[in-house]
Amino acid sequence: MFEGNLTLTVGDFRMDSGDFRFDSDGVTALFGRSGSGKSTLLRAMAGLDRHTRGQLRFHDEVWQDGRRGLPAEQRDIGMVFQHAALLAHRTVRGNLDFAAQRAPTDRGAAINRDQIIERTGIGPLLDRAVGNLSGGERQRIAIARALIGRPRVLMMDEPLAALDWRAKAELLDLFETVIRDFGIPTVMITHAPAEVERLADRVVFMNEGRVERVETLKEALGRVDSPLFTEEGPVASLDGHVEHVDGDPHRLRFVTTPQTGTGQPVTFHLGADGSTTEHGPRRLRVRADDVALARERLDNISMQNQLPARIERIDTSAPGRRAVFLTLDDGQRLVSEVTDRAVADMGLDAGQAVIALVKSAALAR
Structure with a gap:
């Protein structure tokens, strides 16, 4: 369960979420038009900006209390961004090694490294230099690296936005199966209704820096005025x-x-x-x-x-x-x-x- 009320100002934009509460199991989509505050809220939840203020609880843990925030590295979050932030001076294998070395040691081996490599289809890429990867391949490495880090929560900021349609379709298949099979709570930003309808269990609708409402996917698709219907209709x-x-x-x-x-x-x-x-x-x-x-x-x-x-x-x-x-x-x-x-x-x-x-x-x- 995520529960809180967060504020964060970035430049001229102020995100003031208002009170929110949603289950953390499965996939939660942060949805809204460009500039609605999705990425700012995700960064605040992940502890990536020290200017975050407010309250945030993850289950029985306090992640944010006023000005004091639990450091990002102690929240055990796996991050996947729109442009995969890989270590350019290392091979694919080296990127995975780096994640494994930093993974918590008190969480067992619930996610096997070889299994992750197989499921993400990156075995043939292990000895490749990062600079020689396509966009879709880089995102596969990013998701594998995040999983190898044994996160308690996976957070993804529009991981498909920069890909062509073929790579996007392949990655959607991957996200759907990997997230479901490994059972890691996931918070994902997207502005594409089709991605929400494919992956999400619930939707956090954002507008002008605030959380407007939280609905299950069934609830969101059950009202004719749903923002998910703006582009293609119901x-x-x-x-x-x-x-x-x-x-x-x-x-x-x-x-x-x-x-x-x-x-x-x-x-x-x-x-x-x-x-x-x-x-x-x-x-x-x-x-x-x-x-x-x-x-x-x-x-x-x-x-x-x-x-x-x-x-x-x-x-x-x-x-x-x-x-x-x-x-x-x-x-x-x-x-x-x-x-x-x-x-x-x-x-x-x-x-x-x-x-x-x-x-x-x-x-x-």
């Missing part, structure tokens, strides 16, 4: 796993994880768009404008995904448009955006059973 994020169809690596389906004891898994057939060939636990990101509605199943159409659902509620999403929030058989939420006229012509209302027609379902990336 979106659903579903938990489940990817599997190959009949052993064919180019035919994939996504099977959801039931959220209730009586829920039944829902299967999405995925388009062959090259977004992934990896099976295993993932999240599926479905945009509302990719979901159409029907009162019954339809024949002779190209849409493979026709999913029984029940209307939870209907909200106004924009002039002349409605967001129809749906509950699937597994208990998870899907959302469709339709016109006012469609709602009227179909007689849609809360509680009704409908068929959700998913035009495309690409893995969140």
